[in-house]
Amino acid sequence: MANPKAPDFEPGEQLRGAAARWLNLVPAEHRHDGRESAKDALQTLREHTRSCPDHPLGALWVAHRHLSDPAPAVRVASLVLASEALWWLGHFEDARTAAQAAADADPASAQALWRLAVALYRLGRFQEADERLDDLLKVASRFAPAWALRGQVKVWLDADNPGAGRADFAAAAALTSDTGTWVVPYRMAGAAFKAQADAQIRVHDAETGGSSGEPVDVVLLPDKSRVERGVDPDRRWHLEGPSTGGGDSDNVFGGLGGDFAAGARSRASFGTRFVLYQRNIENLCQDKATLREEIRKSVAEIFDAALESRAAIAIKGAPEHHAEGANIPGDEDG
Numbered sequence: 001m002a003n004p005k006a007p008d009f010e011p012g013e014q015l016r017g018a019a020a021r022w023l024n025l026v027p028a029e030h031r032h033d034g035r036e037s038a039k040d041a042l043q044t045l046r047e048h049t050r051s052c053p054d055h056p057l058g059a060l061w062v063a064h065r066h067l068s069d070p071a072p073a074v075r076v077a078s079l080v081l082a083s084e085a086l087w088w089l090g091h092f093e094d095a096r097t098a099a100q101a102a103a104d105a106d107p108a109s110a111q112a113l114w115r116l117a118v119a120l121y122r123l124g125r126f127q128e129a130d131e132r133l134d135d136l137l138k139v140a141s142r143f144a145p146a147w148a149l150r151g152q153v154k155v156w157l158d159a160d161n162p163g164a165g166r167a168d169f170a171a172a173a174a175l176t177s178d179t180g181t182w183v184v185p186y187r188m189a190g191a192a193f194k195a196q197a198d199a200q201i202r203v204h205d206a207e208t209g210g211s212s213g214e215p216v217d218v219v220l221l222p223d224k225s226r227v228e229r230g231v232d233p234d235r236r237w238h239l240e241g242p243s244t245g246g247g248d249s250d251n252v253f254g255g256l257g258g259d260f261a262a263g264a265r266s267r268a269s270f271g272t273r274f275v276l277y278q279r280n281i282e283n284l285c286q287d288k289a290t291l292r293e294e295i296r297k298s299v300a301e302i303f304d305a306a307l308e309s310r311a312a313i314a315i316k317g318a319p320e321h322h323a324e325g326a327n328i329p330g331d332e333d334g
Contacts, residue, residue: 015101018094019067022082025089026061041066045077049328052084060085076106080328083115087122092230095119103132110140111328118324121149124227126156136329143333145326147172148182152323155279156233159220162187172323181321183286185279193278194218196292200299201274216274216299234322236281236294237302240273274302284318294318 045066052059059081066078079102086095096119102112113136120129133150140146151165151172158164172182188196197216227233276298285291297317304313 056088140329140333143329144175145323149323238275
């Protein structure tokens, strides 16, 4: 969980203030000081880290309880767990603060470096994330999600280059026993990608007897300023309404009335902008056939959101594996 030789340290004032704020996130019903079921604090923290996505509030409380543990390694592990819990709760800057404190206390902790890289990635700080992943892979070279995430980071840093991150994606795929978990993305020329998307729009119009109005736009990645404001850097599409401040959600189309409020019309309002993010869709697909299906799935989802139909999307598409959702590295990843 953490390097047992971590140097002794005391949380600074900034971290103390942040920890008090984290405590306020945890409802009373999640605060249980019951008897430890594990043999020691590190084992308890390991158990909660493995299940953190299922109960982030409870995990945050466990982490908070161990921030003042007399053992430095336990305090580092508690910061790592706090960072992961905060990340799943959507508090990405606080997740970065916790991970940075853990990495400062124990620069050799692969777990701290991973949580720090993930938080930086989610905040749109891609160059810093790349540097931390470099550090991580020196101590955990067999941790496949780190290679996959570094591939994603390199795509962000050089989106116009179809080969960006290819070696890292290949390294992740080679380390994974489950074929398809991490793939070497199939890249398609921009014009060909747009032609596929436009073809799917026509299929939708033919099936519904309506018209989508404006054609779909294809851009390589979301605008970095949107990511810095909280948009998921891995999102596959974006739906923007004709009014000022149109929606930017993958499941809610806000701020529109008329056809959208009715939810029964097949024609999108004039001025609606449909955007597909080519690199993020490609990152999930290892071959042309899968990419075509993922484009079809993304178009179906964007129309479902636009028309508020809440229809079940039967198109399989590609598995949604994202590196930053992976658990922390273990001893076997060194």
